[in-house]
Amino acid sequence: MTEFVSKMLQQLNSKSYRACRSQSTAREDEHPILYPVDIFGFHHGSNWRQESHGGNLTPDYPMLLNLGMDGIRQQLVTRISQSSDPERIACGERMLAALDGAMEICRTHRETVKKEGSQTLYKALCRVPFGPAESLYEALVSMKALIYCLRVENVDHIGLGRFDQYLYPYYLRACRLGMSREEILELLEAFFIELNYDTDLYIGMLQGDNGQSMVLGGFDGDGNSQYNELSQLCMEASLELSLIEPKINLRVGKNTPPELYEFGTLLTKQGLGFPQYSNDDVVVPGLISLGYSREDALDYVVAACWEFIIPGKGADIPNIRSLNFPLVVNYAVRDHLAEAKDFETFLTHVDAAIVKECKRLIDARKDTIFAEQPLLSVFVAGCVESLRDLWHGGAVYSNFGCHGPGISNAADALMAIKKLVFDEKRISPQELISALDADFEGYTELRNLLRECPKMGNNDDAVDSLASYLMTKFSDFMNGQDNGHGGIWRAGTGSAQGYVRSARICGATADGRKAAEPYGSSFSPALDVKTTGLLSVIQSFTKHDLSTIINGGPLTLEIHDSLLRNAEGISKTAQLVKIFIDMGGHQIQLNAINREILLDAQKHPEKYPNLIVRVWGWSGYFNELEVDYQNHIIRRTEYLR
Amino acid sequence: MLGTVFSIEEFSVYDGPGIRTTVFLKGCPLRCTWCHNPEGQSPRPEIVRSPNGCIGCHACERLGVYEDGRLRFTGESIRGCPQRLLRLCGEELSAADLCDRLLKNRNILQKGGGGVTFSGGEPLYQGEFLLECLSALKGQLHTAVQTCGFAQPELFSRVLEHTDYMLFDLKIYDTDLHEKYTGVPNAPILENFRRLVRSGVPFVPRIPLIPGVTDTEENLGALAALLRENGVTYAEVLPYHKMAGGKYKMLLREYNPGFDECQEPQQREELFREYGINIQCL
Secondary structure: HHHHHHHHHHHHHHOOOOHEEEEEEEEOOOOOOOOOOOOOOEEEEOOOOOOOOEEOOOOHHHHHHHHHHHHHHHHHHHHHHHHHOOHHHHHHHHHHHHHHHHHHHHHHHHHHHHHHOOOOHHHHHHHOOOOOOOHHHHHEEEEEEEHHHHHHOEEEEEOOOOOHHHHHHHHHHHOOOOHHHHHHHHHHHHHHOOOOOOOOHHHOOOOOOOOEEEEEOOOOOOEEEEOOHHHHHHHHHHHOOOOOOOEEEEEEEOOHHHHHHHHHHHHHHHHOOEEEEHHHHHHHHHHHHHOOOOOHHHHHHEEEOOEEEEOEEEEEEEEEEEOHHHHHHHHHHHHHOOOOOHHHHHHHHHHHHHHHHHHHHHHHOOOOOOOOHHHHHHHOOOHHHOOOOOHHOOOOOOOEEOOOHHHHHHHHHHHHHHHHHHHHHOHHHHHHHHHHHOOOOOOHHHHHHHHHOOOOOOHHHHHHHHHHHHHHHHHHOOOOOOOOOOOOEEEOOOOOOHHHHHHHOOOOOOOOOOOOOOOOOOOOOOOOOOOOOHHHHHHOOOOOHHHHHHOOOOOEEEEEEHHHOHHHHHHHHHHHHHHHHHOOOEEEEEEEEEEHHHHHHHHOOHHHOOEEEOOOEEEEEEEOOOHHHHHHHHHHHHOOO | OEEEEEEEEEEEEOOOOOEEEEHEEEEEEEOOOOOOOHOOOOOOOOOEEOOOOOOOOOHHHHHOOEOOOOOEOHHHHHHHHOOOOOEEEEEEHHHHHHHHHHHOOHHHHHOOEEEEEEOOHHHHHHHHHHHHHHHHHHHOOOOEEEEEOOOOOHHHHEEEEEEEEEEEEOOOOOOOHHHHHHHOHHHHHHHHHHHHHHHOOOOOEOOOEEOOOOOOOHHHHHHHHHHHHOOOEEEEEEOOOOHHHHHHHHOOOOOOOOOOOOOOOOOOHHHHHHOOOEEEEE
16 A cells, blocks of 8 residues: 555545535535545535435446547537427537536636645646546546536436446556556555545435445456456455445456455455455346347446446436335235135235236336436436437436345245145144234244245255246246336346335235344345355355346345455355356355444444445445344344354 | 254365365263353253343243253243244254255355365264265265264274365363363374374364463474374464353353463464474464
C-alpha cells in the first residue's frame, strides 16, 4: 500500500470528511464538495439525501468514455433536429436539459477544484467528462462525475459494470506510457476508497444496499477468458483495502482456473461477504433463451445484488415483484388439500395456484407508470437514437424480473404433506390445517413431526425434485409473459428482502415454520434446517436446470471462519466453489462467519465498527442492519461448528 | 454389524487430504481433561440439549426422569421441546448403511481429491465396525483414520492394513502426566506409533496444545525428538480453544479441565524447527 493510499484510508476511517461536509452546508445541496486528500472530487454535501426514482442498472460507461458528454450532446442535438415527432422532440429536449445541467455541475465543481483542490484533478476536469477520456485517470474522473450527477438526479443503485473490460484499453495505454503496476494499483485503490464515501446517503432497502457492484472476469463467445491484468489488480486492491465498496462479483465458468477461486477465497476470508460468483456456462445460455442477443448475453453483469442485466442497454426491472412460494402452497393447502385424492392431484392444485398468483402479479404491473429519468436515459443505449426515455421504450430491453422467495420452505412443506398426509396418512388434512391456523399452538408434537421430514439441502431426491417441480411451474408460466411495457417477464430464484418481508405475511407452513418466521435467503436451505453438510447442500442446489430460471438469486452459504484459517482451508473452500460451478450452479455467495462474534456484536456493537456480513445480495456493516436481518444471519449459522 | 455414530460432518478440511467427510464414532478409552467432544466419550447413545434458543419452558425437564438424583432426558423430552433443542446423540447403524450414505457423495469427494475420515471418540474403540467400514470402502473412496493410538496392537495392525491414511494424536510424552490428564498410560500409544511408522501408511502426527499441560518446552521437546527419531518432518498442532467447555452443558455435565484456560497455548515453532519439523497450526 502506498503512502498516498494509506493517507486516504486514514481519512476515510477517521470520518473527518463529515466535518468537511458541514462546512459546505452553506452551499447548494447539489454542489459537490472536495476533501483535503482528494483526486476525484464530486462528493455530496451534508444536506443531500437521495430519493429513489429508479435505477438498479449500469449506465453505458464506454459511451461516456469514448464520446464525452459534449460528443453525446452533439448526437442528441442532431437527433432532435432530424425528428418531426413533437413528443420525441420534447423528450429529447428534456434529456438535453438534464445533460446540460450535469455539465454545469461539473463546470462549477471544476472552478472549486481550481481554487482549493488538486491541480491534477483540475487539469483532468478541463477535459472530462466533457470530452473523451484519454488516460486511465481521466476515465475514472469522468465516471466519478457521471455517477455523482446521476445520484443527484436520484438514480439509485448505480452499478459499475464490467470495470475490467471497458477500462482495459486505458489500462494498456497506461502501461505503454510507462505507468508502473504499483502506480496503477495506487490509482485503483484511490478510486475504490472514493466509492466508500457518501454510501450512508445512498438509498436502499437497508443501509448498505447501494448497488455499487463491480463485475470482473468472464468468457467471450469463443470461450476465451476475459479475466485480465486489470481484473487481477482490482482483486488485489479489494484484498489490500478490505473495504466494503465496491462489491466484487466474479464471472466464472468450467474453465476458470483454481487459482482464481483461491484468490476469491482470500477475499471471502476478509469477511467481506464477496466475491459473489456467477456461472457464465449457465447464465449466458439462460439469457439467450429469454431473448437476449448472444452478444449482449455474453456481456451480462449483475444489478445491485445478483439480478442479471445487460450493462448500458437494459431498462430491465429485475426485482419488480416476487412469487411468494410458501404462501402459494398454503393457498393450495387451504382450498384443495382435503379433496385431493392423491399427492399428484394436490400438486396440480399447487401448479394452478402458482399460475393464478403469477397472473395477478403480471396484471398488477401492466399499467404502472414510470417517471422519466432524462439524464440516465442519455447513458442507456438506444434512448438518444430514439429520443425516448429509457422506461418508455428507449432502451433495448425492458423486461421485468420476478423473484421466488421461499423455494426451499415451499418444497419442504410439500415433502411433509406428501409423507405425512398422503404416504403415511399420519396427519389428516383437517388436522394439518387446524395446526397451521393455530400457528402450532398446542400442536408441538405435530409440528416436530413436520420438521423431521426430509428437507431441501440434504441431497435427497424426494424433496429436491419437489423444489424442481415448483421452479419449473413458475418459470414455464412466467418466462416470456408480456409485461405491458415492451418487454417480458423472467422468473428467478432470488428472495432479496423477501426472506423477511414476504415471510412476514405468510402464515404457518407445513414444513413446520411458524407464521411470519423468515424464509431461507434466496436459493438456500430453509432457516433452522440442520442439513447433512455443505457437500449435500451444493448437490441439492445444482440438480435443477438453473438456466431456465435465470433472473438471479444465489445459493448463500454460511461457513465458519475457522475453515479459512490457513492455506489448506482456503484452497479446499475454493475447490468447493469450483465444484458447485462445475456441477451447474448459477450463482453463489459465501459468508465467512463466527457466530460468537455476531452474538457479541449485538450486545457490544461498539466493539465491532467494521464487522461486515453478506445480507441478501450485498455486504453491509452488521451494526447498521435492522435487528431482524441481524437475527436472520445469526440463525443461518446455527449449525456451524 | 451395528456401530454408533455421533456425527457425520461433510466438508471437513483439516482431517486429511482433499475435501472429506468425517465420521465420528462414539466411545473413547481416554478421558482427556480438555476433551472438546465429550459426547464422544461414552459408547452409548445419549440425549443432548443445545443451549442455543432455549425459551426456558422446562418441558424437557418435566418429561425427563431422575436417576440417583440426576436428571436424565427421555424420548418424551425430545418430542416435547418446542424449540427442538434436544436430540439423541449417537445413531446406531450398520456398516453397510453408513457406507451407502458416505458413497452418496463419492463423486464430489473424488472431485475434491478427498475421501472419508473416521474420527471420534476413538474410532478403534469400535474396532470391528471400523474394519468392516474400511473394507467396504476399499477401492471406492480414500479412507483415513484419526486415532489416539490407544488400542490393542493386533487391532491397530489390522486397521493399518485397511486404511489409506492416518492422523495420529500425540499428547504427552511423560507417562505419569499422560495418565494424570488422559486417564491411561502412554506406552501402548508410543508402541502403536512406531508400528504406524514401520507400516509405511502415510500419516500426520497431531499434537493438541493445551496450556501448561502439553505445550511445555519439556513435553514438546520430547515429542519433537520422538518425531525426529522416527524420521517425521511434518506435524500439525491444534491450539486449545476456550470454546471447548461449551458442550458439557449439553450433556448436563460440568467442565473441569484442570488447567488455566485463559493462558495462550504456546506453539513453539522454533523448537520444532530445531528438530527439523515443520508444523502447521490448525
